[in-house]
Amino acid sequence: AQKVTQAQTEISVVEKEDVTLDCVYETRDTTYYLFWYKQPPSGELVFLIRRNSFDEQNEISGRYSWNFQKSTSSFNFTITASQVVDSAVYFCALSPYNQGGKLIFGQGTELSVKP
């Protein structure tokens, strides 16, 4: 079975705190891609990152960083020094090999950053 689990349904932090959103995936494919999307209250999904299964290097983009660990099938997302504008629902997604580009989404984690 192919599945994405985001165990944290809701997280609440105070501005400037660091926060990590967990993502665990299941797949038997050796070639796959992982994604993170942000869904602000407006509803549109905003693309954040795409990572292939052969690239385990961590990535940093401004206050955002991603930790991909194939050994534990995890692709966690950290926001450093969170801001109120980071409040949104964040989705982790898996794109299996040779399935027409299908994305398998986790349930999402709702992040609330309070001033």
Next chain:
Amino acid sequence: DGGITQSPKYLFRKEGQNVTLSCEQNLNHDAMYWYRQDPGQGLRLIYYSQIVNDFQKGDIAEGYSVSREKKESFPLTVTSAQKNPTAFYLCASSIGVYQETQYFGPGTRLLVL
């Protein structure tokens, strides 16, 4: 500005009625997708299309139909056979289908009267 547009933003359906959701993209992407999102849940794939005049069912295609007559357009019809259509519908597109990044439109919220 390149992007994906969806209309209408809100749509109301009466019992037994078919309704059509519009999705247009000017990104010159080959592939297009329709997803459904229910409250507190992730997105589920309804249909996708890799090329004009071709489309495939996703995980929850029952009660839905699509067409792809033009590269830019991928309308979704919610038929009367869909018994629980209330949801948020998102359209996406990508350059190709092989694990390319999908970019999403603003969504249409469908409500049943």
